[in-house]
Amino acid sequence: MASAKPIKKPKKSVALSGTEAGNTAICTVGITGNDLHYRGYDILEFATVAEFEEIAYLLIHEKLPNRQELTDYKAKLKSYRDIPQAVKTVLEQLPKETNPMDVMRTGCSALGCIQPEERDHNKPNAQKLTDKLVASFGSMMLYWYHYSHHDKKINLVTDDDTIAGHFLHLLHQKPPRQSWIKAMHVSLILYAEHEFNASTFAARVISSTLSDIYSCMTGGIGALRGPKHGGANEEACKIQLRYGSVQEAEKDIRQRMANNEIIIGFGHPVYTVSDPRNVVIKKVAHDLSVENNDMLMFDVADKLESVMWDEKKMFPNLDWFSAVSYHQMHIPTKLFTPIFVIARATGWGAHAIEQREEGKIIRPSALYVGDEELAFVPLDQRK
Amino acid sequence: MASAKPIKKPKKSVALSGTEAGNTAICTVGITGNDLHYRGYDILEFATVAEFEEIAYLLIHEKLPNRQELTDYKAKLKSYRDIPQAVKTVLEQLPKETNPMDVMRTGCSALGCIQPEERDHNKPNAQKLTDKLVASFGSMMLYWYHYSHHDKKINLVTDDDTIAGHFLHLLHQKPPRQSWIKAMHVSLILYAEHEFNASTFAARVISSTLSDIYSCMTGGIGALRGPKHGGANEEACKIQLRYGSVQEAEKDIRQRMANNEIIIGFGHPVYTVSDPRNVVIKKVAHDLSVENNDMLMFDVADKLESVMWDEKKMFPNLDWFSAVSYHQMHIPTKLFTPIFVIARATGWGAHAIEQREEGKIIRPSALYVGDEELAFVPLDQRK
Numbered sequence: 001m002a003s004a005k006p007i008k009k010p011k012k013s014v015a016l017s018g019t020e021a022g023n024t025a026i027c028t029v030g031i032t033g034n035d036l037h038y039r040g041y042d043i044l045e046f047a048t049v050a051e052f053e054e055i056a057y058l059l060i061h062e063k064l065p066n067r068q069e070l071t072d073y074k075a076k077l078k079s080y081r082d083i084p085q086a087v088k089t090v091l092e093q094l095p096k097e098t099n100p101m102d103v104m105r106t107g108c109s110a111l112g113c114i115q116p117e118e119r120d121h122n123k124p125n126a127q128k129l130t131d132k133l134v135a136s137f138g139s140m141m142l143y144w145y146h147y148s149h150h151d152k153k154i155n156l157v158t159d160d161d162t163i164a165g166h167f168l169h170l171l172h173q174k175p176p177r178q179s180w181i182k183a184m185h186v187s188l189i190l191y192a193e194h195e196f197n198a199s200t201f202a203a204r205v206i207s208s209t210l211s212d213i214y215s216c217m218t219g220g221i222g223a224l225r226g227p228k229h230g231g232a233n234e235e236a237c238k239i240q241l242r243y244g245s246v247q248e249a250e251k252d253i254r255q256r257m258a259n260n261e262i263i264i265g266f267g268h269p270v271y272t273v274s275d276p277r278n279v280v281i282k283k284v285a286h287d288l289s290v291e292n293n294d295m296l297m298f299d300v301a302d303k304l305e306s307v308m309w310d311e312k313k314m315f316p317n318l319d320w321f322s323a324v325s326y327h328q329m330h331i332p333t334k335l336f337t338p339i340f341v342i343a344r345a346t347g348w349g350a351h352a353i354e355q356r357e358e359g360k361i362i363r364p365s366a367l368y369v370g371d372e373e374l375a376f377v378p379l380d381q382r383k
Numbered sequence: 384m385a386s387a388k389p390i391k392k393p394k395k396s397v398a399l400s401g402t403e404a405g406n407t408a409i410c411t412v413g414i415t416g417n418d419l420h421y422r423g424y425d426i427l428e429f430a431t432v433a434e435f436e437e438i439a440y441l442l443i444h445e446k447l448p449n450r451q452e453l454t455d456y457k458a459k460l461k462s463y464r465d466i467p468q469a470v471k472t473v474l475e476q477l478p479k480e481t482n483p484m485d486v487m488r489t490g491c492s493a494l495g496c497i498q499p500e501e502r503d504h505n506k507p508n509a510q511k512l513t514d515k516l517v518a519s520f521g522s523m524m525l526y527w528y529h530y531s532h533h534d535k536k537i538n539l540v541t542d543d544d545t546i547a548g549h550f551l552h553l554l555h556q557k558p559p560r561q562s563w564i565k566a567m568h569v570s571l572i573l574y575a576e577h578e579f580n581a582s583t584f585a586a587r588v589i590s591s592t593l594s595d596i597y598s599c600m601t602g603g604i605g606a607l608r609g610p611k612h613g614g615a616n617e618e619a620c621k622i623q624l625r626y627g628s629v630q631e632a633e634k635d636i637r638q639r640m641a642n643n644e645i646i647i648g649f650g651h652p653v654y655t656v657s658d659p660r661n662v663v664i665k666k667v668a669h670d671l672s673v674e675n676n677d678m679l680m681f682d683v684a685d686k687l688e689s690v691m692w693d694e695k696k697m698f699p700n701l702d703w704f705s706a707v708s709y710h711q712m713h714i715p716t717k718l719f720t721p722i723f724v725i726a727r728a729t730g731w732g733a734h735a736i737e738q739r740e741e742g743k744i745i746r747p748s749a750l751y752v753g754d755e756e757l758a759f760v761p762l763d764q765r766k
Contacts (some may be wrong), residue, residue, distance in 0.1 A: 014743060014745075014746045015405050015741070015743040015746070016399075016402070016404055016747035017746065018747075018748050019747045020747065020748050020749060021399055021749065023750045023751075024751060025751070027749075028751050037756075039753055039754060040753055040754035041759050042756075045758075046759045054762065064760065064762075064765055065765070066762075066765040066766060067763060067765070070762065089472070090473045090476050090493070093469040093472050093473050093496075094496040094497070098496040098499070102597070102598075103496065105492045105495070105598065106473075106495075106496055109488045109601065110493075112488075112489075113476075113478070113482075113485045113486065114476075114477070116481070195748075196746065196749045198588055198591060198744055198745055198746050201588055201746065201747060202585055202588040205585040205606060206581075206602065206605045208398065208581060208606075208611070209581050209582070209610070209611045209612035209613075210609040210610050211609035215484075215485075215608055215609075218488060218492065218601050218602070218605055219585055219605050222589045222597075222598025222599065223591075223594060223602070224592070225592070226589070226590075226591075226592025226594035226598075227592070227593050228591070228592045229592035229594075229744070230592075269746050360396055360397060360398040361396070361581055361612070361652065362399055362581055362584065363397045363398070363400065363652050363653075364400075364401075364579050365399075365400075365404070365578075366405055366407040366579045367406045367407070368408070369406045369407065369408050370407065370408025370423055371408070371422060373423065373425075375428075376424050376425070376428035376447075377447065379433075379449075379453065382449040
């Protein structure tokens with residue numbers, strides 16, 4: 001695989017593009033232009049057959065679990081669903097208008113005060129904290145959501161077998177459809193890990209000072225929050241819901257392209273041929289739409305995919321049909337990026353732990369472009 | 384200055400050492416081996432004559448303020464001292480045992496929920512938020528400190544003229560000595576900015592996704608928390624307080640060096656000759672010690688400086704005599720790194736704003752060192 005690595009041109013819109021900032025055994029992205037491997041396994045081999053918990057285990061605990069390990073792991077994750085009362089009180093202070101990513105960032109940081117990492121930073125404990133956060137991020141989000149939006153203090157403990165089911169159950173306050181749970185597994189798996197993307201790299205920079213897991217995670221959330229990163233699936237959704245028909249969508253997008261408008265949900269800083277996750281999530285979006293007998297959004301997204309390819313040779317990334325999928329599961333748009341957090345927390349944790357083992361602080365240089373050798377003028381002589 | 388730039392060898396213990404990760408007009412570090420410039424001004428020209436607010440203005444608002452601008456700026460900062468009741472309630476949830484850096488991270492994140500950045504991310508507003516955080520970080524810290532340690536809800540509004548005075552007043556709950564205020568100005572100025580150090584770089588990675596100022600700041604706090612970064616002044620303090628005499632200190636440190644123990648507070652990933660801030664903070668530490676008629680800690684630190692130079696040719700960094708200075712002002716050791724936050728928040732804010740203007744996402748590559756092309760084994764066939 002590494003030997004077949006093609007020479008990639010660094011992208012001008014990306015700082016440190018193509019520069020190796022460290023070693024990893026967790027992931028490769030786009031080695032052949034359109035492939036993605038987690039710890040050596042091609043995502044196309046498992047994305048539709050595995051449960052998210054299997055892949056979380058692979059990323060955090062470094063191997064695929066056998067049946068017994070998976071059963072034990074899921075039981076452990078289930079036991080992590082509730083959050084301390086102090087964190088609930090913190091979440092209750094955050095107004096309805098708050099960006100849900102700010103809620104995630106604050107909930108994570110507060111949990112780090114109530115249940116801090118042990119000072120010796122041993123690896124099993126760091127893995128456990130990562131598991132805890134992966135299992136309870138949905139709880140935090142939905143506790144705040146129902147409290148701030150519906151004035152309701154929900155119970156965070158459910159009998160659902162998986163993180164996917166638990167999330168949908170808490171959100172809709174009823175046991176979820178099996179097809180939706182399945183769709184959520186696929187989505188969480190696809191969003192789980194992506195090498196040195198900006199949020200993971202932020203987590204690694206923080207980890208490199210030997211800070212704690214919670215600090216790495218809050219940094220990851222902060223970076224993912226940006227519209228150039230995790231916010232893209234929410235933007236894609238807004239585009240797809242803008243139109244009353246496929247024809248209207250096509251006409252409008254052609255017009256926008258003529259005006260050089262950037263269409264969110266297309267292209268990628270690393271993949272050159274296509275995003276391998278697109279074909280997987282597109283089928284999920286399609287099947288959910290058929291089941292709901294509600295094809296307009298999917299058809300619009302599908303048409304815009306063709307138009308973007310015909311006109312610009314740009315391919316949709318994971319965000320494009322994730323938007324359709326989440327919308328079909330009646331997930332409010334503003335919760336899309338928080339779901340990304342639940343998934344990617346597996347990758348952030350794995351990378352934070354790996355960076356600690358690497359033992360180097362990340363401290364690049366800068367190119368200085370400012371004024372040089374100015375003479376300091378005392379206050380009373382300044383104009 | 385740039386033309387005189389010597390070729391520096393990348394350090395093996397530092398990832399991306401010597402690699403330019405972006406442009407900056409804010410700072411240069413160690414161009415001649417032992418100099419530090421903020422926006423073109425040599426810190427040695429202003430560190431002992433300026434107020435911290437002048438330098439905060441220089442970093443955040445990109446020029447030295449004249450008398451009127453400084454007066455207006457200080458009045459504005461003064462008006463930012465109080466924090467919303469919701470943030471106070473959040474801080475009240477955090478136990479006494481919490482790492483104060485986790486408190487800072489959580490308070491900052493919570494404030495970002497209550498008073499979020501405007502969506503258009505305009506520069507004057509980003510500068511204002513940076514000012515607000517610089518002015519209120521001390522309030523957050525000391526509100527939590529007195530509440531959790533002394534069961535006291537302190538008033539955060541004081542009449543002190545400066546951030547330095549406000550901090551000392553809130554901490555000690557009485558108007559501070561002029562000499563201590565002066566010492567605090569020097570210390571805050573020296574800690575304010577340091578180019579692409581790990582915490583600032585974390586803030587820039589987060590900013591590069593176009594995330595908000597609060598996310599950049601929480602990332603900065605998370606990175607600074609690590610013992611390889613901001614935690615060093617607290618470690619230095621513990622070393623210096625360990626000894627009952629200068630002789631005992633010298634003997635013990637020689638023994639530890641013989642055992643290859645790393646002595647925190649010495650050496651630096653960028654400076655090669657000396658840390659230019661040391662001579663400045665050393666005088667502050669000396670004068671405060673003389674005033675307190677309490678020379679032991681200073682004398683120990685001074686002796687260890689000579690021993691480290693004689694034996695290892697290692698020089699003390701800013702943290703070494705900062706520890707003595709803070710201790711002489713009766714600041715609890717665990718609040719040393721939070722003071723670093725108050726100071727460095729000026730640099731983080733300036734860099735976050737600059738990174739936005741740069742317009743690039745920071746997304747390096749990794750060197751893959753893991754397993755390749757593993758075949759996915761279905762769950763029931765795994766051993």
